[in-house]
Structures are given as C-alpha cells and as structure tokens.
Amino acid sequence: MTASQAYPLRVVLYEGEGALPxxxxxxxxxxxxxxxxxxxxxxxxxxxxxxDNDVERLxxxxxxxxxxxxxxxxxxxxxxxxxRDITGMDEVRVLETVESARNGRAMNQPGSxxxxxxxxxxxxxxxxxxCLSFCLFDVYGVDSDDKIQVQNNDNCKTNCPACSRVCxxxxxxxxxxxxxxxxxxxxxxxxLEREKMKVDISxxxxxxxxxxxxxxxxxxxxxxxxxxxxxxxxxxxxxxLTKLAAQGDIPMxxxxxxxxxxxxxxxVEEAGRKAKEALAKSKH
Amino acid sequence: xxxxxxxxxxxxxxxxVVADEVKDGxxxxxxxxxxxxxxxxxxxxxxxxxxxxxxxxxxxxxVRIAACHPRAVxxxxxxxxxxxxxxxxxxxxxxxxNAATATAKLLEDDDC
Ligand code: SF4
Ligand code: SF4
Numbered sequence: 001m002t003a004s005q006a007y008p009l010r011v012v013l014y015e016g017e018g019a020l021p022x023x024x025x026x027x028x029x030x031x032x033x034x035x036x037x038x039x040x041x042x043x044x045x046x047x048x049x050x051x052d053n054d055v056e057r058l059x060x061x062x063x064x065x066x067x068x069x070x071x072x073x074x075x076x077x078x079x080x081x082x083x084r085d086i087t088g089m090d091e092v093r094v095l096e097t098v099e100s101a102r103n104g105r106a107m108n109q110p111g112s113x114x115x116x117x118x119x120x121x122x123x124x125x126x127x128x129x130x131c132l133s134f135c136l137f138d139v140y141g142v143d144s145d146d147k148i149q150v151q152n153n154d155n156c157k158t159n160c161p162a163c164s165r166v167c168x169x170x171x172x173x174x175x176x177x178x179x180x181x182x183x184x185x186x187x188x189x190x191x192l193e194r195e196k197m198k199v200d201i202s203x204x205x206x207x208x209x210x211x212x213x214x215x216x217x218x219x220x221x222x223x224x225x226x227x228x229x230x231x232x233x234x235x236x237x238x239x240x241l242t243k244l245a246a247q248g249d250i251p252m253x254x255x256x257x258x259x260x261x262x263x264x265x266x267x268v269e270e271a272g273r274k275a276k277e278a279l280a281k282s283k284h
Numbered sequence: 285x286x287x288x289x290x291x292x293x294x295x296x297x298x299x300x301v302v303a304d305e306v307k308d309g310x311x312x313x314x315x316x317x318x319x320x321x322x323x324x325x326x327x328x329x330x331x332x333x334x335x336x337x338x339x340x341x342x343x344x345x346x347v348r349i350a351a352c353h354p355r356a357v358x359x360x361x362x363x364x365x366x367x368x369x370x371x372x373x374x375x376x377x378x379x380x381x382n383a384a385t386a387t388a389k390l391l392e393d394d395d396c
Contacts, residue, residue, distance in 0.1 A: 005333050021318075028315035031323055032308065035295035040324045040337060043315070055337070108329055110297040115328040119359045150363060153332050175328050175356035176299040183301065183379075184356025 008105035010055040011041040011098060018070060019062035021045070026090075033091035038109040039098060056080060059101045061094065063087040116176055117153035118163055124171035124187065127282060129275035134166045136271075146278040157254040289374070290344045291321035291390050294351035298326040302352060302378045309383020310350055310390070317391055327351055331360040339366040346372045348390050352379040
C-alpha cells in the first residue's frame with residue numbers, strides 16, 4: 001500500500017510561560033493518544049525551543065492561563081502557527097481538537113498502513129547484488145555510484161522478509177519483524193552460520209528458481225497451450241508456494257501474488273542485467 | 285559545557301514491536317520528569333516518507349533516542365538520507381530494556 005508523503009501538522013504541547021502545566025497523568029495519556037493517532041508531538045516546558053523549520057504548520061496546544069489563547073506568528077512567515085486552548089479537556093477531546101485543526105488534510109495513520117520495507121546495514125553489505133537479482137518487485141536499485149539501494153519502499157510486500165534471507169551478509173533488516181537478527185538485533189557468528197544454512201529458496205524448486213522458471217517459461221507457451229490443464233498447473237504452483245511459505249517464512253498472499261512465470265523470467269533478466277552492469281562498473 | 289541532550293521518544297505506533305508496558309512506562313517517566321522532549325509516532329513511518337523532522341533530530345548537538353535495536357534505528361535514519369552521528373547519538377533499546385532502565389538512561393544527567 002502506498003504511504004502518504006504528506007505531514008500536515010506538528011503538535012506542540014506547550015507548558016511554558018503563559019500556560020499551566022498539565023498534571024502528570026493527563027500529560028502522558030494525552031501524549032500517548034496523539035502518538036497512537038500518528039501525531040508527532042513536542043512537549044515544550046519552560047525555555048524549550050522548537051528547533052528547525054521542519055513543518056509548514058504547527059499546532060500549539062496548552063492550558064493557557066485565563067483562557068488566553070495566544071495568537072502566534074512565525075517571524076519569517078514560513079510556518080503557519082495555530083493555537084488551541086485545551087484547558088480541562090480529556091484525551092478524547094484533545095484528539096478531536098487536533099483532528100479538527102488538521103482539517104481533513106491527508107496523513108498516514110496507524111492501522112491504515114504498515115511501514116514495511118528493507119533497511120540495509122551498509123556496515124555489513126558487500127554490494128553483491130543478490131537482493132537486487134532476487135526481488136521481483138523492483139524494490140532495489142543502484143545509486144549513481146552503483147551502490148545497492150532500496151528505491152521503491154512501497155513495492156515491498158508487507159510482512160515478507162524473503163530478501164533478508166537471500167542476503168549472504170545478514171545485512172537486510174526489517175525493523176518491524178518479530179525476530180532477530182532481521183529486526184536489527186546484533187548479528188553474531190551463530191546467526192551467520194545459521195544464515196548460511198538458511199532455507200535456500202531456489203533449492204526448494206530443485207535448483208535455481210530463476211533458471212527453472214525461465215526453462216518453464218521457454219517451454220511454457222507450447223506446454224501450457226498444449227495442456228491447457230490449468231488445474232494441474234495451478235496445483236503445481238500452489239504446492240511449490242506452500243512449501244516456500246512453510247520453510248521460508250513468506251506469507252502465502254505474497255507468494256500467491258507473484259507474477260506469472262513469463263513475467264518473472266522477464267523481470268529476472270532485467271534485474272540480472274542491472275546487477276551485472278552495476279557489479280561490472282563498481283569493479284572498474 | 286554542552287547542554288543536556290535532546291530526547292526523542294518513538295511510540296512504534298504502526299506495528300507494535302515494543303511491548304506496551306515498556307513504551308507506556310517510558311512515556312510516563314518522561315512526562316513525570318518535567319523535561320521537554322520530542323515524541324514521534326513511528327520512526328519507521330517517518331523514514332519511509334523521508335520526513336524532514338528526522339534531519340532535524342540528526343542535526344541536534346547530542347540526542348538520546350528511545351526506540352528499538354540501535355542497528356535498525358541507525359540505518360533507518362541513513363535510509364532517509366540523514367545519517368546519525370554515532371558520537372552525538374545514544375539509542376535506548378525499548379525492545380530489550382525494561383521501562384525503568386530505559387527511562388533512567390534517557391534522563392541520565394551526564395552529557396552524551
Ligand atoms: S544481498 Fe545483502 S550484501 Fe548483497 S547487496 Fe543486497 S544487502 Fe548487500
Ligand atoms: S524505529 Fe523501532 S521502535 Fe521505532 S517505529 Fe521503527 S520498529 Fe518501532
């Protein structure tokens with residue numbers, strides 16, 4: 001699913017001069033409620049400075065003394081500053097106030113999308129390009145120095161850590177994954193040994209998955225057109241995919257959404273060509 | 285003398301890999317301390333969207349970040365194009381520490 005790139009509002013919970021501090025309990029409950037809805041919030045007490053012009057719109061909330069909600073303006077005119085008095089409000093009402101100040105502008109919110117994408121540990125990565133050759137969804141690419149890069153986060157299939165399992169250096173992390181070292185835990189020698197013996201996804205299809213698929217795709221036209229036995233073909237595919245899912249920790253829906261063998265063959269050739277070119281250039 | 289480190293708390297709100305009791309305990313501890321701090325909904329989400337706020341965090345003189353495994357956090361910032369400076373950054377791992385230890389590490393009074 002595509003992430004919204006917009007971030008419409010940064011909230012400041014202001015407790016400095018001209019405002020009364022919330023009591024401790026209310027402060028943490030209000031803050032947790034805002035964060036759980038996706039709102040980054042700065043808790044600003046006396047003397048706090050809001051650093052950097054990193055947003056276009058700032059919402060300052062606080063328990064302003066005598067209901068005196070200040071009118072604030074950015075001296076440089078770059079940031080729109082809104083203020084709201086939250087005196088006596090519980091977290092539900094604070095949240096309503098913030099939502100109404102957002103005024104329907106798009107933003108990501110927890111529950112609607114999961115930030116799932118590979119993160120490369122360049123202290124470990126050797127630029128071998130296996131991930132680029134492996135991924136069928138164009139998540140990886142190379143930068144202008146032919147260094148491997150995650151280029152299309154949004155193409156990554158949620159909950160699928162398959163590419164981390166083909167990386168010989170255990171350099172690919174998914175921070176939202178449950179177990180280590182994929183989740184970013186330190187990599188130790190036994191992890192490396194284990195990763196060497198990890199499920200060799202290609203071997204599950206009796207050899208190199210891609211050359212097998214290529215072979216299949218070359219013979220596919222005649223075979224599939226002759227057989228037209230879609231049930232059999234589907235059954236075969238499903239058997240392979242179930243085996244992959246069970247041993248490779250790959251969600252079935254990801255495998256089920258793999259492109260057709262023909263499409264895979266084309267993608268593999270493209271990815272292989274890109275990887276080869278990048279490797280050849282980086283050796284010069 | 286350098287000023288006290290900035291504090292950034294990550295709520296991990298988009299897929300809770302940090303235990304509730306730890307993240308709730310830490311937020312309570314920070315709120316009780318009276319210190320100013322920044323709280324973000326989810327650093328992974330911000331990295332995916334290359335949020336400019338990450339750059340503002342990375343540029344701080346010194347900063348303590350309460351999130352998850354330091355290796356993941358370090359490379360999430362890098363992925364967003366704003367690498368953290370190891371010498372100026374301390375990452376407190378809420379996936380490993382309990383709430384009391386994590387809070388104490390964030391509020392420790394020395395300069396980082
Ligand atoms: S497979 Fe691993 S080591 Fe090879 S380029 Fe990809 S991330 Fe780097
Ligand atoms: S950085 Fe770690 S704690 Fe923060 S959102 Fe990502 S996985 Fe969760």
